Amino acid sequence: MSDTVLVVGAGPTGLSAAAGVASIGKKVILVEKEAVLGGAPILSGYAKLVPSGEWAKDAMGRMIKRVEGNPNVTIHKSTRVTKVEGDAGNFTVTFSNGQTANVGSIILGTGFTHFDSINKPEWGFGTFEDVLTTTQMEQMVATGKIACPSNGRVPERVAILLCVGSRDRQIGREWCSKICCTVSTNLAMEIKELSPSTEVFIYYMDIRTFGLYEDKFYWKSQEEFKTKFVKARIAEVTKSPDGRLLVKGEDTLVKRPIVIPMDMVVHAVGMDPNEENPEISRVFGVGLEKHGYIDRGEQYTSSFSSTRRGIYVGGSALGPEDIDTSISHGLAMAMRAVGDLNALVQKAA
Amino acid sequence: MAIHEKTLIDPDRLVSSDTLVVDGVDVSGHWNTMILPRTLRTYDDGFEKHLKQYAGAENMHRCWQCGSCTNSCTMYAQNTDFNPRYWIYLARLGLTDEILKDKDIIWQCVSCNRCTNICPKDVRPEGVMKALAHWIESEGHGDKCKSTIFDEEFTRQCIARGRIEDSEVMTNFFKNTQQDIKEMALNGWLGIFVARMNKWTELKKGNVFKFLARTPIMHSLHMGLAMFFKPKTKSWGRTGEVLSQYVKEQKELAHG
Numbered sequence: 247m248s249d250t251v252l253v254v255g256a257g258p259t260g261l262s263a264a265a266g267v268a269s270i271g272k273k274v275i276l277v278e279k280e281a282v283l284g285g286a287p288i289l290s291g292y293a294k295l296v297p298s299g300e301w302a303k304d305a306m307g308r309m310i311k312r313v314e315g316n317p318n319v320t321i322h323k324s325t326r327v328t329k330v331e332g333d334a335g336n337f338t339v340t341f342s343n344g345q346t347a348n349v350g351s352i353i354l355g356t357g358f359t360h361f362d363s364i365n366k367p368e369w370g371f372g373t374f375e376d377v378l379t380t381t382q383m384e385q386m387v388a389t390g391k392i393a394c395p396s397n398g399r400v401p402e403r404v405a406i407l408l409c410v411g412s413r414d415r416q417i418g419r420e421w422c423s424k425i426c427c428t429v430s431t432n433l434a435m436e437i438k439e440l441s442p443s444t445e446v447f448i449y450y451m452d453i454r455t456f457g458l459y460e461d462k463f464y465w466k467s468q469e470e471f472k473t474k475f476v477k478a479r480i481a482e483v484t485k486s487p488d489g490r491l492l493v494k495g496e497d498t499l500v501k502r503p504i505v506i507p508m509d510m511v512v513h514a515v516g517m518d519p520n521e522e523n524p525e526i527s528r529v530f531g532v533g534l535e536k537h538g539y540i541d542r543g544e545q546y547t548s549s550f551s552s553t554r555r556g557i558y559v560g561g562s563a564l565g566p567e568d569i570d571t572s573i574s575h576g577l578a579m580a581m582r583a584v585g586d587l588n589a590l591v592q593k594a595a
Numbered sequence: 596m597a598i599h600e601k602t603l604i605d606p607d608r609l610v611s612s613d614t615l616v617v618d619g620v621d622v623s624g625h626w627n628t629m630i631l632p633r634t635l636r637t638y639d640d641g642f643e644k645h646l647k648q649y650a651g652a653e654n655m656h657r658c659w660q661c662g663s664c665t666n667s668c669t670m671y672a673q674n675t676d677f678n679p680r681y682w683i684y685l686a687r688l689g690l691t692d693e694i695l696k697d698k699d700i701i702w703q704c705v706s707c708n709r710c711t712n713i714c715p716k717d718v719r720p721e722g723v724m725k726a727l728a729h730w731i732e733s734e735g736h737g738d739k740c741k742s743t744i745f746d747e748e749f750t751r752q753c754i755a756r757g758r759i760e761d762s763e764v765m766t767n768f769f770k771n772t773q774q775d776i777k778e779m780a781l782n783g784w785l786g787i788f789v790a791r792m793n794k795w796t797e798l799k800k801g802n803v804f805k806f807l808a809r810t811p812i813m814h815s816l817h818m819g820l821a822m823f824f825k826p827k828t829k830s831w832g833r834t835g836e837v838l839s840q841y842v843k844e845q846k847e848l849a850h851g
Contacts, residue, residue, distance in 0.1 A: 403640070445640045453659075465716075469657050472643075474687060477660065499660060499684050500693065503634045 247335055247594065249587050250275060251580070252349040254327060254530075257285020258569045259561025260355030261309040262576025263583075267353075268318035272584055275347055276313060277322045283310045285357055286562075287569065293387040293436060295569060296428050297462055301388075309573075330530050334556025335590040350590070351556045351583040354540060355576060356526055358517040358562040361411025361419070369407060369513060370483035376491055377483060377511045380406075380429055387433070392441040394509050396489070401444050401509030404437055405493050406430045407480050408450045412516030412566075421537055423516030424566040428459040430514045431467040438471040447474045447508070449495070478504060483511050517566040532557055539565045548586075550579045558583055604630055605696075639689025646686055648849060649729045651722025658683045664710035664720040670703050677703060679710055679720045682727060694727065698737040702728040744771050754835040757828025762818040 249272055253264045256278035264276045282288060284306040287295065292302035313319045322341060329340035330352070340346050363371035363379055370377040375396040378386070386392060394401050408430060412423040427450075434446040453475065455464040467473040480495040490507040497504045519538035520526065527534050533541040533553035540559045543551030552559045560575030561567055567575070601609065611628040615621075646652045662680045670677040677700055685693045694701075704724035711721045731737045739747075748767045752759045769776050779785035798806040 447638075465657075468659070472656050474638075475659065476688065497635065499681070500635065500690065503632075505634050505636055507637060 247591070248337075248348045248350040249273070249584075249591070250347070250349045251583050251587075252277070252327075252337070252339055252347065252352045253355060254352065255279075255285065255355035255357055255561075255563075256283040256310075256313075256321075256323075257355055257357050257561065257572070258287065258306070258309065259357065259563070259572040259576045259579075260285070260353070261306075261313055262573040263353045263355055263560070263579045264313045264319050264576075265309070265316070266577045266580025267584060268313070268316045270580070270584055272318065272587075274313075274316075274319045275322065275349065276319055277325045277327060277341065279324065279326050281324045283314070283321070283323070285355075286360075290360065290381045291385045291388060292381070293384040294432070296425070296432050297459060297570070327529055335587060337556065350587045351558065352530065353576075353579045353583055354526070354530065354532070354552065354557065354559040354563055355561050355572075355579075356520050356522070356540070356559075356563045358519060358566070359521040361423075361515040361518050363410055363513045363515055365417055366410060366414075366513075368482045369410065369480065370485075370491065370511060371513055374483065374485055374491060374511075376401075376509060377513070379410075379513045379515045380426065380433060381515065383433055383437075383512045387436045387440065390440065392437055392444060399509070400441055403445045403447065403506075403508045404510045404512060405480075405491075405506075405508040406434060406446065406448045406512045406514055407493075408448065408453075408514045409479070410513035410515050411518065413451070419516060419518070419537075421516075421566060422454060424454070424456070425568045426514040426516060427454045428456075428463045428568075430512075431455060431459075431463040431473065433512070434467045434473040435463075435471045438473070445474065446471075447476055447506075449476050449478050449480050449493070451477070451479050476504075517562060520563060523563075530554065530557055532559065535565075537565070539563065548582065550575060550582055556586070605633070607631075608633060635690060639691060642689030642691060643687050646723075646726055646730055649726035649733075650849075651719065651724075652686075652726035653722070654716075654718050655683055655686060655723045655726075657716040658687065658718045658720075659716055660684055661715060663713045663715060664718070667709040667713045669705055669707045669709060670700075674700065674703075676700060679704075679724060683718065683720060683723055686723065686727065695731070695736055698731045701731060702740065704728070741772055744768065747771075754838050755827075756825060757831040757834060758826075760818075760821040760825065762821055763825070766822075 251267045251272055251274050253260045253274055253276045256276055260276060261283065264274045267274045280289060287302040287306050294300065295302050295305055298305065314321065326342040327339050328342050331338045335350050337349050337352060338346060339349060360381060363369065371379065376394045392401065393399065408426060411419055412421060412426065430448055434448060437444055437446055453464055468475065476497060477499050478495040478497045480493050482494045484492045484494065486492050486507060490509055491511050492505050493508055493511060494505050523534055523538055523540065531554050535541040540563045541553050542564065543553050550558045550560045558579040560579045561572035608631040609628060610631060611625060614623045615627045643656060660680060665671050665678050665680040668677065668679055676697060682694055682697065682701065701724060704721065706721055708721050711719045714720060732739060732743060745768050748764055748771060749759060752764060766776065794806055794809040
């Protein structure tokens with residue numbers, strides 16, 4: 247019997263879960279496969295986070311500091327879990343560095359993988375230098391200067407294409423990635439702030455800036471930053487002889503084909519299930535749901551349970567998720583894990 | 596091949612030549628009909644800003660195309676080509692060629708303001724309709740409407756002399772709108788109008804005195820005189836000059 251909690255993944259979910267468990271006086275082992283903590287916001291170099299507007303490195307920095315300085319938390323970087331044996335309350339886990347540990351429960355904050363735009367070749371990513379993803383554009387925003395990668399000119403027009411790698415049966419992505427609309431409207435504002443002469447066009451099928459993101463992001467980008475929303479799903483991105491990009495599609499409101507010159511095209515890439523989920527599923531013995539995300543166990547009285555007792559899952563490992571919600575998943579899992587362990591201890595006594 | 600469903604194609608995109616011979620083959624008439632592509636090739640990024648110089652369009656950039664304006668529109672109920680939502684979209688992207696296809700109906704907005712009252716984003720579509728109509732007219736994209744031509748003549752006389760002469764306003768209005776006064780008086784509504792006003796029927800019946808009693812002789816004389824003598828308001832002096840300078844400045848202020 248162990249009341250130590252293993253947290254896998256040190257992104258927003260894992261960092262929150264680790265801090266949560268430690269704050270109620272239990273021991274935490276935090277493993278992260280990368281050499282740095284912080285997860286996608288740090289690894290992909292996000293700029294300002296939605297909705298706080300804080301720089302990712304500052305916001306995540308505080309979350310990292312909170313666990314790094316905590317005597318209840320043991321951190322293993324560049325480490326994976328290779329084997330999980332035993333049952334709830336008494337798991338023996340083996341790490342890639344050869345060490346083992348005895349833990350009572352396991353929290354998975356294993357996150358997602360950004361959609362790779364190469365899988366939609368018709369939209370020009372990988373073919374044209376001036377076609378970027380939202381994460382690359384965030385990195386450009388973080389440098390403080392908006393310029394076309396091909397020749398450094400200030401773009402007159404930037405097109406952001408929504409639903410790249412989401413809501414697309416052709417490539418087996420039948421889900422909405424939930425956060426790209428908000429990220430894109432935020433990005434449009436950031437572009438405009440740095441480069442006021444640039445016109446930003448967002449090509450959309452629907453705008454899904456849920457909850458309070460509606461006016462704080464969608465309305466604000468439209469009303470204060472004059473972002474233009476064009477209802478069209480782009481069919482193809484090509485290059486014109488003058489070096490500019492051409493976005494081709496149908497403007498469904500004008501009911502006319504369009505071929506519009508743009509200087510940069512940004513793919514609002516969706517959230518894929520973590521590409522390592524098959525491996526995670528095998529090692530931890532947890533099931534995957536039909537899209538490849540980690541499956542839930544029981545939803546209402548044991549929220550965040552996976553299909554294996556004693557193993558919990560939350561954040562974007564469950565499906566596309568925003569950072570704030572992932573953080574609350576982390577805390578909820580901490581509560582769940584420690585609560586279930588207490589029940590086991592009482593039962594044994 | 597002949598194009599059978601020409602109704603599906605905008606007439607201005609159908610191009611054909613009555614006589615055409617290619618490589619010795621006669622392809623005159625519909626055999627050489629071509630359809631110009633309907634692809635939109637660019638936006639006019641500056642148009643939205645330009646239109647906003649006209650009063651009413653200030654909030655147009657807020658539109659998210661829900662269609663509440665069109666749904667509630669009094670004119671849309673009469674004519675489904677009258678579509679405020681669509682014009683606001685076109686205006687935002689600067690698709691002016693598309694807007695001008697509807698230049699003959701945009702002015703028909705009756706300003707009932709149902710759109711403005713229902714709009715969830717406070718776009719004030721009624722104002723956008725006004726701005727569009729003003730843009731079309733003042734930048735020469737469409738014919739001046741008759742009321743504008745009337746206003747111009749009226750204002751011209753006001754500024755020149757501080758007063759108007761009714762007969763001169765009307766004659767110049769008819770002239771500027773290419774209406775033939777002589778024809779209207781002899782065979783049109785003007786003759787009937789004047790005759791009725793003057794109790795012409797009494798004269799026909801032989802009631803000369805009744806007729807004369809109702810005929811505005813002095814007024815007619817006054818009107819006739821005013822064709823030649825055009826008095827100014829007392830102490831008008833340079834007022835007209837100052838007024839026109841002020842109007843010019845205000846216009847420049849509004850439209851840049």
